[in-house]
Amino acid sequence: MDKKIEELANILEDETIAIRRSLHRYAERGWLEYRTASLIARRLDNLGYQVLVGKEVMKADARMNLPPKSILDLSYKRALLQGADKYYLEKVKDGYTAVVGILKNGKGPTVGIRFDMDALGILESKNEEHIPTQLGFGSCNLGAMHACGHDGHVSIGLTVAKILMQIKESMHGTIKLIFQPAEESVRGAKSVALSGILDDIDYLYAGHIWPQNPGDDSDLYLGMDETFATTKLDVFYHGVSAHASGMPQFGKNALLSAASCILNLHAIPRNSDGCTRINVGTVQAGTSRNVVPEIAKLEIEVRGATSQLNQYMEVYARDVIQGAALMHDTYVEIKEVGKAFTIDCDQPFMNKIRQIISTYQPQIKIAKKDCGALDGSDDFSYMTSRVQSHGGQATYMQFACKVTETPHNDAYDFDESILKKAVIIFSTITYHLLKND
Numbered sequence: 001m002d003k004k005i006e007e008l009a010n011i012l013e014d015e016t017i018a019i020r021r022s023l024h025r026y027a028e029r030g031w032l033e034y035r036t037a038s039l040i041a042r043r044l045d046n047l048g049y050q051v052l053v054g055k056e057v058m059k060a061d062a063r064m065n066l067p068p069k070s071i072l073d074l075s076y077k078r079a080l081l082q083g084a085d086k087y088y089l090e091k092v093k094d095g096y097t098a099v100v101g102i103l104k105n106g107k108g109p110t111v112g113i114r115f116d117m118d119a120l121g122i123l124e125s126k127n128e129e130h131i132p133t134q135l136g137f138g139s140c141n142l143g144a145m146h147a148c149g150h151d152g153h154v155s156i157g158l159t160v161a162k163i164l165m166q167i168k169e170s171m172h173g174t175i176k177l178i179f180q181p182a183e184e185s186v187r188g189a190k191s192v193a194l195s196g197i198l199d200d201i202d203y204l205y206a207g208h209i210w211p212q213n214p215g216d217d218s219d220l221y222l223g224m225d226e227t228f229a230t231t232k233l234d235v236f237y238h239g240v241s242a243h244a245s246g247m248p249q250f251g252k253n254a255l256l257s258a259a260s261c262i263l264n265l266h267a268i269p270r271n272s273d274g275c276t277r278i279n280v281g282t283v284q285a286g287t288s289r290n291v292v293p294e295i296a297k298l299e300i301e302v303r304g305a306t307s308q309l310n311q312y313m314e315v316y317a318r319d320v321i322q323g324a325a326l327m328h329d330t331y332v333e334i335k336e337v338g339k340a341f342t343i344d345c346d347q348p349f350m351n352k353i354r355q356i357i358s359t360y361q362p363q364i365k366i367a368k369k370d371c372g373a374l375d376g377s378d379d380f381s382y383m384t385s386r387v388q389s390h391g392g393q394a395t396y397m398q399f400a401c402k403v404t405e406t407p408h409n410d411a412y413d414f415d416e417s418i419l420k421k422a423v424i425i426f427s428t429i430t431y432h433l434l435k436n437d
């Protein structure tokens with residue numbers, strides 16, 4: 001059967017790449033994955049999966065930082081023009097873009113695999129050396145780009161779905177393929193986790209396409225560490241506008257609060273307990289040159305190698321934000337718009353995967369060290385902790401490959417040969433967890 005899985009992955013490689021390129025071309029940002037989600041649902045449906053979408057697998061009020069209605073509506077119209085599946089588009093509109101494909105095959109364990117599917121708010125490079133531009137599959141949706149490999153994740157998921165359906169007679173148990181929206185800025189997993197769809201899962205895993213370390217040609221890390229806990233905050237300073245020359249003393253300067261805030265956020269001391277991060281990603285303020293700025297908005301994030309370190313950063317940051325309001329007598333509003341925890345990968349599960357892959361797919365190079373470093377955050381943590389809380393096991397793997405630039409760069413691209421390897425890895429693990437005795 002392992003040979004068959006490898007053969008099917010080979011046969012389906014071109015199709016997997018084509019799907020990835022199509023998703024790349026029509027990149028959609030978090031909560032707006034209408035074309036993406038509707039086509040995933042259609043495909044799973046056609047393959048014979050039970051398909052649950054939108055409200056069936058999401059807790060509506062746990063969706064974090066949804067775009068305004070106007071953007072939701074525009075993106076819906078765009079998806080319609082770009083070939084979305086009309087039946088499923090109706091079910092995923094208004095930011096209900098999660099899709100779960102379920103294959104029930106008698107009594108046995110329940111396995112869940114998670115695939116994230118959103119793009120980033122990046123203007124893709126038009127440089128001819130950038131392969132998606134050169135080959136004509138660069139994003140046609142201005143300001144949305146798959147620069148984190150989630151296009152690859154979805155294409156891997158759809159091919160895995162096809163292979164598992166073809167070999168289902170040799171397995172018993174339940175498979176849940178979970179396509180999660182809005183992973184970027186860690187906003188989407190919580191709503192899926194709280195829907196209860198994960199509550200019967202015995203084994204849960206995900207994988208992220210990630211840059212190979214220099215001098216390391218491993219394809220697979222069984223888990224990831226240095227997954228940071230993180231909090232995303234939107235900060236709004238409200239001041240009072242006034243004539244900048246005539247009577248500046250009557251103004252309350254929101255821009256100055258924001259500026260003081262930015263500098264002092266970056267002055268939060270390091271912590272000897274471990275790594276921390278802070279970033280102010282955007283700032284918008286003021287309306288006109290000769291007006292004391294009345295409004296300012298910042299989008300910031302803090303991270304920590306442990307939940308305690310993230311908490312240290314968040315508490316300190318909130319004090320700085322409040323302090324900067326006090327300095328210029330403005331009023332501040334802080335909105336939490338994303339959150340994730342550190343991910344604990346289960347060692348026994350990683351051991352089991354090492355044994356399965358090294359025995360049955362020895363061509364896949366597994367790193368000696370179990371865990372690769374993510375040096376980032378992923379809200380998959382909501383899902384792992386949900387599954388672990390009822391005794392299930394979980395891990396978050398790394399599919400290592402050559403890349404052109406770091407993730408989240410406008411010229412990021414990855415070596416597509418990793419797609420086939422990831423398909424083999426997921427399909428083989430699932431088969432061995434569920435195979436008939």
Ligand SMILES: [Zn+2]
Pocket residue numbers: 147148184407408
């Ligand atoms: Zn990312």
Ligand SMILES: [Zn+2]
Pocket residue numbers: 148149150183208
């Ligand atoms: Zn990512």
